[in-house]
Amino acid sequence: MRYYVLDRGDQLSLELAESFHKLAADQGLIRDADSPDIVVSIGGDGTMLHAFHSFMDRIASTAFVGVHTGHLGFYADWKADEIPELVQMMAGDPEDSHLKPRIVQYPLVDLEIVKQSGVLKHVCLNEFTLKSVDGTVVLQVDINDHMFEMFRGDGICVSTPSGSTAYNKSLGGAMIHPSIEAFQISEIASINNRVFRTMGSSLVLPNHHHCDIYSRKEQNLLLTVDHVNLRVSDLISVRCKVAEQKISFVRYRPFPFWTRVRNAFLD
Structure with missing residues (x-):
């Protein structure tokens, strides 16, 4: 051993x-x-x-x-x-x-971060968050390549099932058992008016779905992958989906x- x-x-x-x-x-x-x-x-x-x-x-x-x-x-x-x-x-x-x-396995979230300067690949165990450094963010959210909503607010959190008990819970998201291969999208202080309308509740997507988040204005953004912070000023999009690999825990x-x-x- x-x-x-x-x-x-x-x-x-x-x-x-x-x-x-x-x-x-x-x-x-x-x-x-x-x-x-x-x-x-x-x-x-x-x-x-x-x-x-x-x-x-x-x-x-x-x-x-x-x-x-x-x-x-x-x-x-x-x-x-x-x-x-x-x-x-x-x-x-x-x-x-x-x-x-006993070995138990928990789902992870796979991220493909597309910037004007290149592409970054990340995997998160808890959550991925996207926020503005300067103020509110404007983001387009697509699900399975179809436009879903135009978001304006403090940001968006994408969590794994095991991460659903962390930041996601404080945002009003559901707690998901880690045996369920899915990921969750939760809004952070969304603004709803005549121009911007959002669902206003968290969304749970299965492992065969994906979500694309597009930056829809020039904005300085803070991307957080678990405990890692990334400053990005040239973001194009972030694709989120359930990762093929899982983390294993020894019980x-x-x-x-x-x-x-x-x-x-x-x-």
Whole structure:
């Protein structure tokens, strides 16, 4: 078993990472920064996003597991004091039915950002947002190559099912179970008058649909892909669709999605 640990960088996370390495060495686990079987994120959901983007090129062969050091995160199954148990399970006999982990896969959103200066490709785990640096944005939204609406407002958020509990939820979007291969489009403070009319509610598109967002005036835009910010002044369009690849998480014990939702928002 080859592993790598990516921590948040604060004192507690650094100490937990060091403890993990010592326990892992005792169990015969191999520390490998280049081709790990499992990437362990120690911190919060932001740390998991960083881990995902750091190993995006190995998404087909690497799985992730999260240890949270603060409030319970949606991508973290383990608490700080449970690291010895996690290491023991990672080092266990994979043929033992009691220790054999379950791999769950979550959908991702694929982005093709077309600028006058070139094309950028990105994949997001949580969400993609498009906002103006200076004021409101004017954007045309097409669905499956047909014009759907002309948007004016603060921006647009496109989220994955697992990201539907994040910024999307605060915008009034629905929470979607990650077993559903779809993505969601939510408006950020839309303006509705005689000129601009929008749907005013979030839209959920299945994996065989796509959405194109066109910039309809000269505007300085801020594109955010998960935790990465991109300033763009020459945007032509952004195509959004469910990505072909998925992220894999290692589950050594049951932790249902709706239990995560309840723990985060109700308990």
